[in-house]
Amino acid sequence: MDLTHSAQDEAFRREVRDWLETHLSGDFAGVRGLGGSGREHEAYDERLAWDRHLAAHGWTCIGWPEEYGGRGLNAARQVIFHEEYARADGPGRVNHLGEELLGPTLIAFGTPEQRDRFLPGIRTVEELWCQGYSEPDAGSDLAAVKTRARLEPVSEPGGPRQWVVHGQKVWTSLAHLADWCFAVVRTDPASTRHAGLSYLLIPMHQEGVEVRPIQQLTGTSEFNEVFFDGARTDASMVVGAPGDGWKVAMGTLGYERGVSTIGQQIRFARELDAVVALARHNGTIDDPAVQDRVTRARMGLEVLRLNALRMLTGPASATPGHEVAIGKLLWSTWHRSLGELAMEVAGAASLTAHAPPYELDDFQRLFLFSRADTLYGGSNEIQRNIIAERVLGLPREPKP
Structure with a gap:
């Protein structure tokens, strides 16, 4: 493992450092150091504006391939960016779940149509995401999830179909702010454990989705319970094949x-x-x-x-x-x-x-x-x- 940086890497470090010093000022000077774990309530609107400012200048999704709107930076330069961002006391990012978790997952496992639909909105911070993994009886034991989904016709038999979702998720970070949820659900009712799980993309702003904040020891409520009671998403909103949800979910955890x-x-x-x-x-x-x-x-x-x-x-x-x-x-x-x-x-x-x-x-x-x-x-x-x-x-x- 070579811990040294090339002259080009150090030039990139100076570029990042200078940009952050210039732009974390003026209207954005007040967001330095705000947000982060246990402090997601701090200056949310201002931090969202900052994330979109980063996107407008090409500083989101920097490790994504260029064909998907990223910079295609190697691991060394991604490390440099995150080091300098932290040293500059940059605020907690509101788009972490989309940029660092779902985006790489769609690049690795998604269809071209799913990438075209969702990656631009993640990169520009126009659509925010939450993660629907844990349940009351399936926390770290993700294979025990009980939330279920079934394909049903939208109107008449033989026509377009949608996944209809029933169940409960818990400890869902930022669900009260999210537009979409990537969730692990059971799509084969006869299955147990790792088999029969699927990885669905579910819109949050619809009937059949209820979000209840959970007050934490810190007094804040970044975690939530999410109840699905007949929530719907299109048949195409499954990442990987139905039943491949465990493999896709483990990929997401790796990117996390x-x-x-x-x-x-x-x-x-x-x-x-x-x-x-x-x-x-x-x-x-x-x-x-x-x-x-x-x-x-x-x-x-x-x-x-x-x-x-x-x-x-x-x-x-x-x-x-x-x-x-x-x-x-x-x-x-x-x-x-x-x-x-x-x-x-x-x-x-x-x-x-x-x-x-x-x-x-x-x-x-x-x-x-x-x-x-x-x-x-x-x-x-x-x-x-x-x-x-x-x-x-x-x-x-x-x-x-």
Whole structure:
């Protein structure tokens, strides 16, 4: 793994840095640092305008092939962009699910018609997406989904058909803002587990779709319950063949843990720096136990970076494999520990709200939201099973 950059790469870095410095000013100066996990409520309209500003200047979907509206940048330059975006304190992106998850999935598995229909709207940030995976009885165990869909005639038998969807999804990020949902549903009623699942694209603004926000420990509501009660989508809105939903969904999960995690780690580093600054301010940095935890956090962050770069060195055309489970297990555990360290450093002040009625400071929000890191996107237990069974070749875990 070569960690050096060419002169051309460094010139690209300067281009990105200069552009961000110029454009994260004026009307957009106030969005710096806003948004992100647990803070999706912050300046949403302004951040949406910023995302569309990025699109107008060619800075969305930079890793997509040029034929689909992207820049076709290699992994090294995508890493550079995400590093510089994080260093510039760019705001949380509202289009992450479309740009980083669904777009690459459609490029890999979609039909030409699906790409023509949806990729332009993702690139220009005109259509927003949510992900319909988890259910009340199928969280990390995605193969247990019960939401069902059946092809039915639109009017008379023999005419056009649509998928009619019934069921419930939960923990659906940004569903209250989304125009469309990519969802894993069961289309073969006689099937069980991984078989008989399909990957559907479902419009959100229709009768038969109800979104209920879930209030989190942070007081915000970026997660939602979504109820499908006769919701409809055209027969052509299945990605891959009916019954191939598991394969397509695993492809999406691989893209979710791709190059954009590099920028995530720079934000982690900024959070760690803030915790250290607080420790120096209140004197807890003199505690040997705190010094030890800070040192371990620094070392862990470097492990995250090197592991992510190693994961990105595979063939450019390859779908991310099971090794992405290692990355998810590493960063989620590290970030949860950082939240715990922040509370230890803050001491008694961490136990009361920053301001009434329930205004949290950055350290409290970090601690509370990071409790979910080891659960969403695949729990730590599931990641360990994947690594044990599919990477190390160990026997499958016994079923209860």
